[in-house]
Amino acid sequence: MDPGNFASLRHFVPEIILAAGMLIVILVDLAGSDSPGGKRWLGHVALLFALVALISIAFEPALPGGWLFHRMLVFDSFAIFFRFLIGLAAVVGVWMSIGSREVRNCDQGEYYAILLASTFAMFLMAESANLLMAYLSLEFVSLTSYVLTGFLRHNRRSLEAALKYLIYGGVASGTMIYGMSWIYGLTSSMDFVEINRALTTPGHLPVLAVFIALVLILSGLGYKVASVPFHMWAPDVYTGAPIPITTFLAIGSKAAGFALLTRFFFPAISHLATGGSWQALAGVDWPELLLFVCIITMTLGNLAALQQTNMKRLLAYSSIAQAGYALMGFVVLSNEGLHAMLVYLFAYYVMDAGAFLVVMIVANSTGREDIEAYRGLAWRGGIVPAIALTIFLFSLTGIPLTVGFIGKFYIFAAVIRGKFYLLALIGVLNSVVSLGYYLKPVWTMFLYEPKGDEGTVSFDAWNYGLMGVLAVATILFGVYWAPISAFAGRSINFFLGAA
Amino acid sequence: MSHALTLITFIPLIGAAVILALPATMTPIYKWIAAISTVPQLIIAVWLYVRFDTTTTAVQFAEHAPWMASYHINYFMGVDGISISMVLLTALICFISVFASFSVSRAEKGYYALLLMLDTGMMGVFVSLDFFLFYIFWEVMLLPMYFLIGIWGGPRREYAAIKFFLYTLLGSVLILLAMLGLYYYGPTPTFDMTQLAANASGYSVSFQRIVWIALFIGFAIKIPAFPFHTWLPDAHVEAPTAISVILAGVLLKMGTYGILRVNFAILPAASHQLAWFFLGVIGAINIVYGAMCAMAQTDYKKLIAYSSISHMGYVMLGAASFTAAGINGAVLQMFNHGTITAMLFILVGVIYDRAHHRDIGGFGGLAQQMPVYAGMTGFAFFAGMGLPGMSAFISEVLVLIGAWQTHPILTIFAAATAILTAGYLLWTYQRIYLGPFNEKYKAFPDLSFREAFCLVPLAVIVLILGVYPHAILGLLNTSLVHLNQVVLAAPATAVAMLH
Numbered sequence: 001m002d003p004g005n006f007a008s009l010r011h012f013v014p015e016i017i018l019a020a021g022m023l024i025v026i027l028v029d030l031a032g033s034d035s036p037g038g039k040r041w042l043g044h045v046a047l048l049f050a051l052v053a054l055i056s057i058a059f060e061p062a063l064p065g066g067w068l069f070h071r072m073l074v075f076d077s078f079a080i081f082f083r084f085l086i087g088l089a090a091v092v093g094v095w096m097s098i099g100s101r102e103v104r105n106c107d108q109g110e111y112y113a114i115l116l117a118s119t120f121a122m123f124l125m126a127e128s129a130n131l132l133m134a135y136l137s138l139e140f141v142s143l144t145s146y147v148l149t150g151f152l153r154h155n156r157r158s159l160e161a162a163l164k165y166l167i168y169g170g171v172a173s174g175t176m177i178y179g180m181s182w183i184y185g186l187t188s189s190m191d192f193v194e195i196n197r198a199l200t201t202p203g204h205l206p207v208l209a210v211f212i213a214l215v216l217i218l219s220g221l222g223y224k225v226a227s228v229p230f231h232m233w234a235p236d237v238y239t240g241a242p243i244p245i246t247t248f249l250a251i252g253s254k255a256a257g258f259a260l261l262t263r264f265f266f267p268a269i270s271h272l273a274t275g276g277s278w279q280a281l282a283g284v285d286w287p288e289l290l291l292f293v294c295i296i297t298m299t300l301g302n303l304a305a306l307q308q309t310n311m312k313r314l315l316a317y318s319s320i321a322q323a324g325y326a327l328m329g330f331v332v333l334s335n336e337g338l339h340a341m342l343v344y345l346f347a348y349y350v351m352d353a354g355a356f357l358v359v360m361i362v363a364n365s366t367g368r369e370d371i372e373a374y375r376g377l378a379w380r381g382g383i384v385p386a387i388a389l390t391i392f393l394f395s396l397t398g399i400p401l402t403v404g405f406i407g408k409f410y411i412f413a414a415v416i417r418g419k420f421y422l423l424a425l426i427g428v429l430n431s432v433v434s435l436g437y438y439l440k441p442v443w444t445m446f447l448y449e450p451k452g453d454e455g456t457v458s459f460d461a462w463n464y465g466l467m468g469v470l471a472v473a474t475i476l477f478g479v480y481w482a483p484i485s486a487f488a489g490r491s492i493n494f495f496l497g498a499a
Numbered sequence: 500m501s502h503a504l505t506l507i508t509f510i511p512l513i514g515a516a517v518i519l520a521l522p523a524t525m526t527p528i529y530k531w532i533a534a535i536s537t538v539p540q541l542i543i544a545v546w547l548y549v550r551f552d553t554t555t556t557a558v559q560f561a562e563h564a565p566w567m568a569s570y571h572i573n574y575f576m577g578v579d580g581i582s583i584s585m586v587l588l589t590a591l592i593c594f595i596s597v598f599a600s601f602s603v604s605r606a607e608k609g610y611y612a613l614l615l616m617l618d619t620g621m622m623g624v625f626v627s628l629d630f631f632l633f634y635i636f637w638e639v640m641l642l643p644m645y646f647l648i649g650i651w652g653g654p655r656r657e658y659a660a661i662k663f664f665l666y667t668l669l670g671s672v673l674i675l676l677a678m679l680g681l682y683y684y685g686p687t688p689t690f691d692m693t694q695l696a697a698n699a700s701g702y703s704v705s706f707q708r709i710v711w712i713a714l715f716i717g718f719a720i721k722i723p724a725f726p727f728h729t730w731l732p733d734a735h736v737e738a739p740t741a742i743s744v745i746l747a748g749v750l751l752k753m754g755t756y757g758i759l760r761v762n763f764a765i766l767p768a769a770s771h772q773l774a775w776f777f778l779g780v781i782g783a784i785n786i787v788y789g790a791m792c793a794m795a796q797t798d799y800k801k802l803i804a805y806s807s808i809s810h811m812g813y814v815m816l817g818a819a820s821f822t823a824a825g826i827n828g829a830v831l832q833m834f835n836h837g838t839i840t841a842m843l844f845i846l847v848g849v850i851y852d853r854a855h856h857r858d859i860g861g862f863g864g865l866a867q868q869m870p871v872y873a874g875m876t877g878f879a880f881f882a883g884m885g886l887p888g889m890s891a892f893i894s895e896v897l898v899l900i901g902a903w904q905t906h907p908i909l910t911i912f913a914a915a916t917a918i919l920t921a922g923y924l925l926w927t928y929q930r931i932y933l934g935p936f937n938e939k940y941k942a943f944p945d946l947s948f949r950e951a952f953c954l955v956p957l958a959v960i961v962l963i964l965g966v967y968p969h970a971i972l973g974l975l976n977t978s979l980v981h982l983n984q985v986v987l988a989a990p991a992t993a994v995a996m997l998h
Contacts (some may be wrong), residue, residue, distance in 0.1 A: 138646055210626065305894035394642065397668075398640045399638060399639070399641070399642065400634065400635040400639050401635060401639050409675075412675065412676065412679055413570070413682075413683075414681050416676065416679040416680055416683055416684050417679075421676075424676050424679075425676065428673065428675065429669075429672070431668070431672055432665060432668050432669045432672060435665060435668055437664065439661060439664065443649060443657055443660070443661065445647045446646060446649065447650060447656065447657050481567070482567060482568075484571075485567075485569065489569075
């Protein structure tokens with residue numbers, strides 16, 4: 001029931017593979033001569049380990065779930081879903097790093113080792129079932145992310161982004177651990193199951209204290225998923241970081257944040273009522289607070305994105321808005337909502353990775369990230385990336401026959417089912433607003449004639465290959481999404497400890 | 500042909516795929532592939548017309564296959580009296596619009612591929628009987644339209660295209676919410692439109708009202724009904740000729756079709772209560788306001804666009820009358836509007852191709868130089884005025900007869916507008932075709948064979964339906980009378996509240 005450290009290793013294979021990969025990359029890097037920009041093949045080694053770790057997740061036993069490492073971690077189908085998503089994010093991140101011109105001149109060994117370490121930490125975030133572990137894994141992710149963001153040492157923007165990220169992160173996690181100390185004080189436990197038991201004991205609930213503690217904790221988790229009002233770092237960090245890292249943070253780090261957020265707010269402090277709906281603690285109004293956060297997050301993200309002229313910044317605000325959409329599945333407090341959220345996060349993974357990849361392809365050739373660099377892209381030899389970017393952006397908008405529509409469909413279905421009509425209306429109006437900026441690159445690429453000074457976009461099999469895979473996945477899962485829906489449906493089983 | 504409806508929908512898509520697959524050296528034959536791909540559609544449409552059983556209200560040529568079982572989504576296609584005439588119209592207009600496109604010379608590959616995709620989308624809307632499938636076609640169709648206006652349009656094409664897209668997306672997301680509401684709050688969750696119609700009595704009247712209005716806004720934007728009509732003149736003015744033909748010929752009908760198919764059939768009680776205002780009064784406003792706007796235009800194409808808005812008002816008014824004559828007249832008017840407005844837009848395109856402007860005041864005496872063209876325009880204008888012996892006369896008179904019984908005051912306004920219509924059309928005719936000849940246009944050739952080939956079939960249909968309207972009315976009558984009865988039979992108590 002409570003396996004020791006060695007027995008736990010059996011369910012820790014993907015993490016072990018990542019750790020091994022990290023060490024091997026460092027060791028191989030140490031051996032042999034050191035020339036800047038050399039040893040680019042280290043990326044392929046990292047890719048191999050990321051892929052093997054991803055595949056090994058498929059062999060994890062999902063049920064019945066259980067504790068690991070003295071109740072620090074759990075393995076359950078929910079953790080498997082998020083590790084799978086994070087693993088996919090790592091694969092894309094490494095793949096893009098290999099194809100990126102920006103990171104070609106960085107120290108390859110450290111870069112890939114830290115990338116794998118970050119993935120490792122995100123895995124832990126998805127599995128944490130203890131406040132201490134949750135905090136440690138979140139900090140681990142943050143620290144590695146700061147380094148990766150600032151990896152372009154000679155680029156001022158990159159350094160500035162890393163510093164901003166660090167300061168925001170420090171404040172957010174400090175606030176969070178303060179909130180955790182409140183919870184510990186109230187329940188004298190850091191274990192999610194014990195916390196739940198203590199809080200749900202009748203008559204022992206200091207409502208205001210719990211609420212304050214939850215708000216404090218929310219600041220740390222909200223920072224990870226980049227929800228308003230803890231989103232301010234995202235546009236700067238996403239713009240300053242190398243594009244593969246931006247992608248990795250936008251999809252991987254966000255997924256890890258959602259995993260911990262969900263595990264804390266659902267199994268740890270709520271309980272499952274009949275009919276698949278979740279009941280929050282009596283009197284503690286965090287669902288209303290999160291409803292508010294969700295509405296503000298998508299609205300503000302969308303409105304801010306309308307003004308952007310830099311593609312990375314535009315996608316950064318877009319990803320804030322996308323987190324808002326995903327939160328809609330969260331705030332309806334039902335298994336159906338969580339199911340929708342998981343489907344949405346998967347959809348978001350595919351389309352957002354694709355969009356960032358095209359941005360990288362264009363930046364590789366032209367060295368530019370502003371929308372003007374896309375002027376007439378379709379008419380100056382870049383018709384293939386132009387079409388791909390169009391697919392990804394329409395998917396982000398939620399146009400049918402793309403996976404993004406399916407995600408939105410599930411979200412709105414859950415919202416309507418939960419009778420949150422106003423939220424549904426705000427959500428769809430947000431989709432309409434978002435078209436305003438998602439179309440901006442599209443019309444720049446197709447409707448404008450090139451001026452002639454934009455440069456050309458050259459073909460590159462490595463990046464085009466991944467782009468093709470993601471574009472096909474975007475459309476394929478938009479038509480036949482049963483496997484994702486089934487996978488997400490299986491994954492909303494939390495391990496709550498044997499009663 | 501057991502899969503007639505699948506074939507009629509997807510054959511153009513195959514054509515699009517062929518065009519995309521061919522190398523650029525084969526540019527001259529793209530247009531012929533597009534033409535050939537629309538021929539089977541026309542043949543199948545005629546076959547459907549011949550085989551259609553006019554004595555039943557049942558769904559015919561049905562195709563049924565499961566798609567996503569957990570949400571009860573099916574691939575369900577079929578036609579009945581409400582949709583069969585629209586299938587015919589779509590096949591006819593798409594066939595003609597390919598020939599009307601032959602003057603396009605820029606990026607032909609993309610143009611014809613998108614045109615055929617648009618064809619598939621429109622046809623899909625009319626043959627889908629699963630709400631989810633209907634929605635997919637409804638929204639996917641926006642994309643080719645956006646690009647066709649945006650890339651091949653006039654000087655303000657970007658503005659017109661995005662305005663079109665934003666307006667219609669706003670409408671579609673409301674339809675999405677309404678669709679989910681119908682799905683969850685009916686007696687049995689289903690997207691099957693025939694099943695939803697059978698469920699009609701299971702929805703409370705207040706719920707029906709909310710859903711009805713959401714759906715109405717969605718559909719009204721497409722019609723376009725006052726005050727959602729402002730996108731249409733912009734879209735028409737900027738769109739290339741063939742796209743205007745499709746826009747006016749088919750696309751607008753999707754709005755009124757949706758109202759009959761969804762609002763009337765699925766929400767009869769709410770229709771009974773609300774139609775007098777939303778369809779009756781707004782329809783009358785459309786008729787009068789559209790005609791008055793048309794009178795004030797100096798741009799030939801904008802004039803036709805407003806005239807088109809005005810004539811769509813008859814469809815709404817006829818539907819609001821809840822009489823057999825009115826509703827039959829409404830759907831017949833949809834068909835007639837499709838043929839006549841298509842002719843008018845082709846005629847505008849003829850002169851624009853030669854003069855490269857559309858300023859009504861800049862022409863004069865063209866009848867001397869282009870007698871056949873002037874004759875054809877005269878014919879189309881008379882048809883637009885609803886002269887006896889031409890198709891629009893029958894449908895407009897039916898609408899007025901029907902509406903007179905329930906909304907006499909509105910009918911007076913609608914009937915009086917015939918004078919305005921005659922006024923602006925005759926005045927326009929006089930300014931462009933009569934009077935002193937403007938020597939500038941001396942070199943203009945008369946109608947080419949291709950242009951005549953586009954116009955003559957439409958003119959023949961206008962004449963036939965003017966004399967023998969039963970050719971279309973016979974198809975509609977059974978289903979529409981039944982639909983009308985369903986609405987009239989909806990709870991009378993609820994109606995009493997309002998009057």
